[in-house]
Amino acid sequence: MKTNHDVTFPESETVHEPLVVRTVGRKATITKQELFQAALNLIGPQKSIASLSLREVAREAGIAPNSFYRHFKDIDELAIELIDRAGVVLRQILHEARLKASKQNSIIRSSVEVFIEQLDTDEGNLSLLLREGYTGSTSYKLAVERQLNYFQQELQDDLIRLERLNNSKLAHPDIVAKAITQLVFNMGAKVIDMPATERKETAEQTMTMIRMILEGARHLDDAKIR
16 A cells, blocks of 8 residues: 555555646636636737637637637627626726715716726726727627616716716716717727827816716706707
């Protein structure tokens, strides 16, 4: 008998131990999070997830291609879940930024600044949404559009709450939220490749535009719109 860590093995069994050694570089198990990260590692600022192959992602994750199917049926399913995940994370970050701000101007500034900060984070949630929303496949664009609708609804709820706190009211808060959401995401697509100094100027212009939208909505007279 031979012993190892106080466990006794028959001599005849020890000769079979090399058979259980896995291929070097391959993982026995993989999580969704690791597959998400592998995909993010492979896509650059201008590269859509649609350009990736299943084998590329599996190789980056350190697994056999068949292990990929334990979580996703194909790359498209991974991409859409990754877009949904990015939207949830980013919406939470922006919502918390709005909750921390106490005045309307600081709400605008903190939201826009946090939004721009997200362009350069390691997680890449915002750059993913921007990239797939403008250059991705039809199914990816629809997934991004769904996330933008969530952004719009949550922003609408926050605007209504904040206007009540300030004893004011917005006309058509749903349209206001839609206008601001589209404006900010268009800004993001514009500044994503800009240096920090140029981003700042665009961000300031965007804040002014948001204030103009809000102020106009507070004094809008539908009867005068033709």
